[in-house]
Amino acid sequence: MPKTNYYYFTEQPYTGYDPALQEQYPALRLNLPNTNYDPQIASDLYNRYHDEYQVADDVGFDGIMINEHHTAPFCMQASINITGTVLAKITRRGKILMLGNPLPVVDNPLRLAEELAMIDCISRGRLISGFVRGGGVESLVNNVNPVYNRERFEEAHDLIVAAWTRPGPFRWDGKHFQYRVVNPWALPLQKPHPPIMVPGTASPETVVWAAKHRYPYVVLGSSLEQTKELIAIYHETAKEEGYEMKPEHIGYLIRVFVADSEAKAQAEGHNFFWQKGALNKQIREWMAPPGYATVDVAGIRRLRAISKAFDNQAYQEAQDNYQLILGTPDQVITKLRHVRDLLGVGHMCLWAHDGYMTHEDTVRCIELMGKEVLPALRDA
Amino acid sequence: MTTSVGHFTEAMVEVASTQLYMLKGGTGRPLIVLHGVEGHEGWLAFHEALAEHAAVYAPAHPGYGQTVRPTWMETIAHQAVFYHWFLQEASLQGVDLVGVGVGGWIAAQMAVMCQANLRHLVLVDAAGVRPRQGEVVDLFIIPWREVIERSLSDAENCAEALRIYTATPLQEFGGVREAGRSMSMRMCYRPYMYDPALLPTLGKIRLPTLVVWGAQDQIIPIDCGHLYQQAIPGATLRVIDRCGHWPHFEQPEALAEIIHEFIAR
Numbered sequence: 001m002p003k004t005n006y007y008y009f010t011e012q013p014y015t016g017y018d019p020a021l022q023e024q025y026p027a028l029r030l031n032l033p034n035t036n037y038d039p040q041i042a043s044d045l046y047n048r049y050h051d052e053y054q055v056a057d058d059v060g061f062d063g064i065m066i067n068e069h070h071t072a073p074f075c076m077q078a079s080i081n082i083t084g085t086v087l088a089k090i091t092r093r094g095k096i097l098m099l100g101n102p103l104p105v106v107d108n109p110l111r112l113a114e115e116l117a118m119i120d121c122i123s124r125g126r127l128i129s130g131f132v133r134g135g136g137v138e139s140l141v142n143n144v145n146p147v148y149n150r151e152r153f154e155e156a157h158d159l160i161v162a163a164w165t166r167p168g169p170f171r172w173d174g175k176h177f178q179y180r181v182v183n184p185w186a187l188p189l190q191k192p193h194p195p196i197m198v199p200g201t202a203s204p205e206t207v208v209w210a211a212k213h214r215y216p217y218v219v220l221g222s223s224l225e226q227t228k229e230l231i232a233i234y235h236e237t238a239k240e241e242g243y244e245m246k247p248e249h250i251g252y253l254i255r256v257f258v259a260d261s262e263a264k265a266q267a268e269g270h271n272f273f274w275q276k277g278a279l280n281k282q283i284r285e286w287m288a289p290p291g292y293a294t295v296d297v298a299g300i301r302r303l304r305a306i307s308k309a310f311d312n313q314a315y316q317e318a319q320d321n322y323q324l325i326l327g328t329p330d331q332v333i334t335k336l337r338h339v340r341d342l343l344g345v346g347h348m349c350l351w352a353h354d355g356y357m358t359h360e361d362t363v364r365c366i367e368l369m370g371k372e373v374l375p376a377l378r379d380a
Numbered sequence: 381m382t383t384s385v386g387h388f389t390e391a392m393v394e395v396a397s398t399q400l401y402m403l404k405g406g407t408g409r410p411l412i413v414l415h416g417v418e419g420h421e422g423w424l425a426f427h428e429a430l431a432e433h434a435a436v437y438a439p440a441h442p443g444y445g446q447t448v449r450p451t452w453m454e455t456i457a458h459q460a461v462f463y464h465w466f467l468q469e470a471s472l473q474g475v476d477l478v479g480v481g482v483g484g485w486i487a488a489q490m491a492v493m494c495q496a497n498l499r500h501l502v503l504v505d506a507a508g509v510r511p512r513q514g515e516v517v518d519l520f521i522i523p524w525r526e527v528i529e530r531s532l533s534d535a536e537n538c539a540e541a542l543r544i545y546t547a548t549p550l551q552e553f554g555g556v557r558e559a560g561r562s563m564s565m566r567m568c569y570r571p572y573m574y575d576p577a578l579l580p581t582l583g584k585i586r587l588p589t590l591v592v593w594g595a596q597d598q599i600i601p602i603d604c605g606h607l608y609q610q611a612i613p614g615a616t617l618r619v620i621d622r623c624g625h626w627p628h629f630e631q632p633e634a635l636a637e638i639i640h641e642f643i644a645r
Contacts, residue, residue, distance in 0.1 A: 291562030
């Protein structure tokens with residue numbers, strides 16, 4: 001049994017729009033008019049989600065995973081650093097697991113380094129700073145050229161780590177970023193710098209990059225078969241780099257909902273399909289604009305061939321495939337153990353809220369996890 | 381390497397260590413055709429019509445698949461520099477320069493840089509300037525099939541487009557066209573399809589210039605045609621009816637005729 005950390009996750013969905021809009025805007029993003037956004041509803045939801053984070057922290061999760069998306073009602077976090085800052089103040093124990101800041105869409109990575117350093121200091125060293133490339137839409141809405149996505153990801157990363165670790169002042173003359181003086185007066189509490197993690201779903205290039213930097217790679221809910229392939233790539237790369245991959249290098253995000261009865265859990269589980277496959281209805285030009293993705297690599301074609309989008313699975317099929325785990329504590333403990341031990345992951349992110357689940361049901365789920373599921377998983 | 385196919389030859393021409401893919405046909409004064417975002421789709425009916433009276437050069441821009449992108453090349457201005465090198469290395473003088481769409485932008489940029497080897501400038505539904513009214517359609521966030529349909533006033537009856545996309549059907553990912561779309565993205569993404577410095581510098585062009593626009597261009601507003609015509613001293617604007625953003629596909633003979641008429645003066 002791997003030593004595993006368990007994190008609570010919700011995307012913070014904005015549920016206040018009329019679902020009938022999907023007939024006209026199948027993908028529910030980018031061009032979905034924001035006249036359908038009600039700040040009053042958003043205000044209530046933000047505060048509710050923050051309350052639920054506090055419950056998760058109190059009941060014993062090892063941390064809270066947060067993320068960022070733009071022009072997307074499925075995720076209200078337009079800035080992961082704002083949620084991170086809130087967590088720094090309203091939680092006391094758990095890690096703040098950012099998965100993550102979309103580096104390529106940031107025009108000023110030095111400011112990002114400063115903000116993250118502040119969050120690390122304010123939270124007294126609880127930050128885990130994940131970095132992502134971001135899907136195509138994130139580049140489009142932030143108007144950053146998708147062609148430079150990978151270059152900007154790598155350069156922004158190098159700059160942030162340098163800003164955290166290299167004594168200033170120094171100059172930065174990169175291809176995409178230039179600074180006459182890098183000398184931030186906000187430095188992280190954790191040394192040499194906060195842990196970095198990299199999430200992904202399918203790109204072998206990203207796994208290789210993470211493994212070369214010895215950063216944990218977190219698979220975001222891809223099928224178990226595909227996840228095993230990605231882990232194998234990490235394992236191989238680690239060997240080439242002269243070290244052995246350990247459970248702490250791999251994480252997995254999985255949808256799971258716990259209730260007092262199986263019937264209740266089965267009823268609530270449908271909320272994980274609340275957007276009716278909207279993300280898969282994005283056109284190719286949004287998901288992977290020309291120049292964004294490597295298209296002619298055999299490994300990518302193979303991974304695509306075995307991938308199966310969550311939303312394209314039937315309800316029972318998703319459960320049979322361990323993509324969705326629902327039930328009473330005893331039922332989910334067995335299944336989560338199976339996934340954890342099969343993949344050998346040191347980080348499990350439990351996506352335990354989505355869609356129209358009520359605050360009461362969500363809190364009950366978090367409590368059952370904290371009181372029954374997590375202790376059992378830590379025992380065996 | 382040169383191979384002859386029908387009325388044209390196919391060759392890789394070395395320009396500053398880059399192998400430039402080039403189709404060439406006809407005899408007479410040199411005339412270069414610069415393609416747009418549609419990429420290099422081979423020897424077109426448009427090229428054939430032009431080649432009746434000129435030595436037509438139809439290159440594939442670096443980055444568009446048939447010609448590999450040198451790693452330094454990122455912008456329209458870089459393309460313009462590159463094509464000036466081509467003129468020098470091929471010893472071409474008195475060149476009639478025709479550009480369509482983004483190719484028109486490259487041509488205008490070349491004319492702004494240096495007119496020594498150029499004789500006439502023809503800009504067809506050219507990108508490069510920001511319209512005062514309306515917007516250039518965002519070609520980067522709609523499906524490519526839709527880009528093609530909206531670039532033609534009557535896509536169902538455009539023989540050239542039907543020939544091209546039947547011979548080599550569109551594919552979702554990859555291939556030569558993916559490379560071209562990526563290169564367009566690289567060069568034209570932000571600011572989208574214009575260079576703020578182009579319009580103020582067009583006034584120094586001293587070449588006889590013809591601006592051509594499809595009357596039904598749904599991609600670039602004809603206001604951009606007016607801007608080009610007003611900014612370049614002595615330029616004339618011709619509008620082709622029953623024609624969208626790609627006159628070289630939709631009205632190849634009519635477009636070639638207008639160009640012949642203009643450059644024969």
